Amino acid sequence: MSRLTLDTQVCDIVTELPQSADLFRSLRIDFCCGGKIALKDAAKERKLNPEEVLNSVKKIEEKREQQSGIDPxxxxxxxxxxxxxxxxxxxxxxxxxxxxxxxxxxxxxxxxxxxxxxxxxxxxxxxxxxxxxxxxxxxxxxxxxxxxxxxxxxxxxxxxxxxxxxxxxxxxxxxxxxxxxxxxxxxxxxxxxxxxxxxxxxxxxxxxxxxxxxxxxxxxxxxxxxxxxxxx
Structure with missing residues (x-):
């Protein structure tokens, strides 16, 4: 079960899931200097739907988890x-x-x-x-x-x-x-x-x-x- 929620700080999401930085960069959400802010608040500041942003983050997380459980x-x-x-x-x-x-x-x-x-x-x-x-x-x-x-x-x-x-x-x-x-x-x-x-x-x-x-x-x-x- 994902530990990432709307209340997780943006900087913590990037620490947990480094590839999420590309998503935040494309959405112009600051994950660096201004990253100590809850995802829901960061999304609202950019006039984005917080749930949609979180779902995009979880898709990145799911892709990583799917790849890690395979024995090629x-x-x-x-x-x-x-x-x-x-x-x-x-x-x-x-x-x-x-x-x-x-x-x-x-x-x-x-x-x-x-x-x-x-x-x-x-x-x-x-x-x-x-x-x-x-x-x-x-x-x-x-x-x-x-x-x-x-x-x-x-x-x-x-x-x-x-x-x-x-x-x-x-x-x-x-x-x-x-x-x-x-x-x-x-x-x-x-x-x-x-x-x-x-x-x-x-x-x-x-x-x-x-x-x-x-x-x-x-x-x-x-x-x-x-x-x-x-x-x-």
């Missing part, structure tokens, strides 16, 4: 690929562009006193580009070939698939190094005492990005690709 390792290869694409590839295409402006804002506002944020911004830009290119290539080229090979493991397909799997694993390793560097720079996402709401949001969503990406890579490297290796 039991799926067949086609279903596993579809799951990876829907949860992780689509998730990255949605999350990375949404997170970028928050990181830019925090780097601009706090970078002078916290210069590591400027490096975090650089790494995120590189990571965003690489992950989007990587997942697009998987969707358009590699996954269809893997599924074709799993159904018809011919010598010709074997020669095509083997180097692609190796290349993808190398790209996964590089993405992991970038995420580890972000964790080191942020001291395990430890916030300074004076951190504002946007600063807190960035760390929470970077931590979630790291978690999701490592789960994503694990499913590919240690499940999907292992199934390919059995046939190689």
């Amino acid at each position: 390792t039991s799926f067949g290869s086609k279903t596993l690929v579809s799951y990876i694409q829907e949860k992780y590839h689509t998730g990255l295409r949605e999350e990375l562009p949404l997170l970028a402006p928050y990181i830019t804002k925090v780097a601009c506002v706090h970078g002078e006193n916290h210069p590591h944020l400027l490096r975090v911004q650089e790494i995120f830009k590189e990571l965003r580009s690489e992950l989007l290119d990587h997942t697009a290539d998987e969707d358009a080229n590699v996954f269809p070939l893997i599924l074709e090979f799993s159904e018809n493991p011919t010598p010709e397909l074997k020669e095509k698939v083997k180097p692609l799997v190796t290349e993808l694993e190398q790209e996964h390793e590089h993405a992991g190094k970038l995420l580890f560097e972000i964790r080191d720079l942020t001291n395990n996402f430890t916030l300074p005492d004076e951190a504002c709401g946007t600063y807190r949001l960035v760390y929470a969503r970077l931590a979630q990005l790291e978690k999701d990406t490592f789960e994503h890579v694990h499913l590919e490297n240690n499940n999907l690709f292992d199934r390919v290796r059995v046939a190689l």
Whole structure:
């Protein structure tokens, strides 16, 4: 049962459910400096229906809960690929562009006193580009070939698939190094005492990005690709 109600403060909702920040941003509800206000009051200030806003928040919460109760390792290869694409590839295409402006804002506002944020911004830009290119290539080229090979493991397909799997694993390793560097720079996402709401949001969503990406890579490297290796 959801703990989020009309009386929950906006800042607490974002702490509990970081992706809700995108909803509040689109509705022009301040979750940062003016976030210590009940959701119903924040909605009324923007002349919005509080119940409708709460329902939108709960939809975000329900989506997260539905995804957390699934064991994809039991799926067949086609279903596993579809799951990876829907949860992780689509998730990255949605999350990375949404997170970028928050990181830019925090780097601009706090970078002078916290210069590591400027490096975090650089790494995120590189990571965003690489992950989007990587997942697009998987969707358009590699996954269809893997599924074709799993159904018809011919010598010709074997020669095509083997180097692609190796290349993808190398790209996964590089993405992991970038995420580890972000964790080191942020001291395990430890916030300074004076951190504002946007600063807190960035760390929470970077931590979630790291978690999701490592789960994503694990499913590919240690499940999907292992199934390919059995046939190689």
